[in-house]
Amino acid sequence: DAKTTQPPSMDCAEGRAANLPCNHSTISGNEYVYWYRQIHSQGPQYIIHGLKNNETNEMASLIITEDRKSSTLILPHATLRDTAVYYCIVRANTGTASKLTFGTGTRLQVTL
Amino acid sequence: DAGITQSPRHKVTETGTPVTLRCHQTENHRYMYWYRQDPGHGLRLIHYSYGVKDTDKGEVSDGYSVSRSKTEDFLLTLESATSSQTSVYFCAIRDSTTNEKLFFGSGTQLSVL
Numbered sequence: 001d002a003k004t005t006q007p008p009s010m011d012c013a014e015g016r017a018a019n020l021p022c023n024h025s026t027i028s029g030n031e032y033v034y035w036y037r038q039i040h041s042q043g044p045q046y047i048i049h050g051l052k053n054n055e056t057n058e059m060a061s062l063i064i065t066e067d068r069k070s071s072t073l074i075l076p077h078a079t080l081r082d083t084a085v086y087y088c089i090v091r092a093n094t095g096t097a098s099k100l101t102f103g104t105g106t107r108l109q110v111t112l
Numbered sequence: 113d114a115g116i117t118q119s120p121r122h123k124v125t126e127t128g129t130p131v132t133l134r135c136h137q138t139e140n141h142r143y144m145y146w147y148r149q150d151p152g153h154g155l156r157l158i159h160y161s162y163g164v165k166d167t168d169k170g171e172v173s174d175g176y177s178v179s180r181s182k183t184e185d186f187l188l189t190l191e192s193a194t195s196s197q198t199s200v201y202f203c204a205i206r207d208s209t210t211n212e213k214l215f216f217g218s219g220t221q222l223s224v225l
Contacts, residue, residue: 036214043202043216044155087155091212101171102147104154 004088009107012082018075020106022088025069030092033064035073037084038105044087047073078110115139118203118217126225131190133220135203137183143206144186145214146170146178148199155202161186193224 005023012018024033034049048055048062050071055062061074075082087105115138125131135144146158147170157170159178167178175197179187190197203217 032212034212034214041200041219043204043218044214046213046215049213085154101157102155104152 006106018078020073031090036087039084116217124223133188135186141205145204146188147202
């Protein structure tokens with residue numbers, strides 16, 4: 001699975017869009033980009049994933065660059081409850097076993 | 113709720129004692145994972161399983177063993193607990209039938225004194 005690089009921390013004002021970047025320059029053609037978040041001491045929670053097209057769901061939007069070497073998770077209207085650590089991982093959906101390693105993620109602090 | 117439970121939720125033990133953590137799923141998924149989480153290190157993979165009796169090591173497997181005798185249970189054992197194994201342990205299952213999402217348990221807080 002390709003390695004990812006994320007900034008260690010970011011701040012965002014409540015009500016504004018939070019844009020969390022992720023670099024994955026060694027991504028392979030069959031690898032998807034997944035985003036998870038971890039609120040306080042809970043288990044991580046799935047947010048969204050994509051291959052090469054932009055994706056949107058009720059939680060967030062995922063923008064993947066044309067060369068697929070980076071992506072951005074967008075929380076359109078951040079709230080205090082979005083304060084969490086956000087993890088970006090890339091992996092292939094081959095159905096085979098893989099180690100699924102997480103990095104240290106980005107700690108997003110949403111403030112009033 | 114993805115039907116994954118961890119037990120116990122909290123445990124305090126002494127150095128040198130064996131400890132077993134249990135991860136139970138009701139979803140019949142093939143892939144299961146054990147992670148530990150420590151300040152400054154994020155989530156680190158200990159061991160994972162890709163079927164009954166099929167397991168492999170992750171990045172921090174020293175001092176840990178696992179067993180998977182049936183699909184629904186994935187056990188993590190510390191044969192002789194050390195203070196460096198004080199951590200929060202998370203189990204995860206991977207839904208390989210649809211979109212490969214990971215679902216995590218609520219975690220086990222283990223303190224080794």
